[in-house]
Amino acid sequence: MQRLSASSGGQGGAVKQVTIKEISTDRHLARCVDTSGLYVEVATSVRRTGIPLEPGQIWLIDREIGGTWTFKGLLDLPLPLAGRWAPLTLQSGWTASANPDDPRPEARLTGDGMIELGGVITGGTVPALGALLTVATLPAGYPPNLKGHRPLATSLTAVASGYVRGSLLVGGTIAIAVSSAYTPTWIDLTGLTARVR
Numbered sequence: 442m443q444r445l446s447a448s449s450g451g452q453g454g455a456v457k458q459v460t461i462k463e464i465s466t467d468r469h470l471a472r473c474v475d476t477s478g479l480y481v482e483v484a485t486s487v488r489r490t491g492i493p494l495e496p497g498q499i500w501l502i503d504r505e506i507g508g509t510w511t512f513k514g515l516l517d518l519p520l521p522l523a524g525r526w527a528p529l530t531l532q533s534g535w536t537a538s539a540n541p542d543d544p545r546p547e548a549r550l551t552g553d554g555m556i557e558l559g560g561v562i563t564g565g566t567v568p569a570l571g572a573l574l575t576v577a578t579l580p581a582g583y584p585p586n587l588k589g590h591r592p593l594a595t596s597l598t599a600v601a602s603g604y605v606r607g608s609l610l611v612g613g614t615i616a617i618a619v620s621s622a623y624t625p626t627w628i629d630l631t632g633l634t635a636r637v638r
Contacts, residue, residue: 456503456553458516459483461496471512473502483510492585501554501637513554514637516584525549526559529577529615529630535565538627546630548579550637556586556609558633567605567617567624576628579613586611589635593617595625609635 459473459481469486471494483502485494492515501513526547531537537546538561546560556579568574579586586609593607603621605628610616617628 456501456513457481457510459500459502461494461498461500463496464494473500481510483512485512503554514584516550516637527580529558529560529579531562531565531577532575533565535562535576535628537561538563543627543629544631546577548583550583554637556583556589556635556637558607558609558615558630560631561627561629563627567619570619570622573608573616573618575614575616577615577630579609579615583613585638586613586635587638589633591633593633594629594631596627597623597625607633609633611638 457475459475462472462474462480464471464485466485469484471483471485473481473483475481481502483500494512499516501516502510503513504510526545526549529546529548531546535546537543540561543561544559546558546562548556548558551557562576565576566574588611589609591607592604595605597603603619603623605625606618606620607628607630608616608618615630615633
């Protein structure tokens with residue numbers, strides 16, 4: 442098998458999925474195998490997460506051009522599952538839109554280490570002004586994530602002049618906040634993303 446060192450070889454600016462094979466504490470490197478069967482040395486001294494490294498774990502790694510491979514996020518789902526939509530668990534009275542032209546409320550793990558949401562929900566309750574309300578949770582098995590926020594497309598009544606902010610919170614909770622006192626009949630979660638921790 443070919444070997445890529447922590448600081449040379451491979452494509453710059455890339456993201457890979459690897460499985461840890463062994464850890465060298467004295468060299469501060471983990472020897473890993475990527476999905477193509479190539480060995481990759483990954484620096485253990487530079488990490489964005491406090492999760493302990495163990496042989497057998499599946500991680501996303503990345504590097505800047507000419508830089509060192511570093512651990513980006515622990516995956517509970519292997520990357521071949523990335524891109525496959527999985528249904529959200531809806532709460533607070535929200536349900537999937539019955540319109541056959543609307544996408545189902547789902548999430549997927551992208552190949553570049555993001556969690557992406559999509560789909561239209563209808564009929565639930567909204568929080569009081571200034572509060573957050575949980576409307577859904579990620580499917581089981583998704584990796585830990587950082588927070589992500591964005592305004593969401595919604596139905597508006599003729600008198601409403603506000604917006605709904607969607608949040609993908611740490612722990613996989615999807616919540617909404619409203620900027621004015623109105624209840625949208627539908628909310629589109631498409632475009633709400635968060636980075637894998």
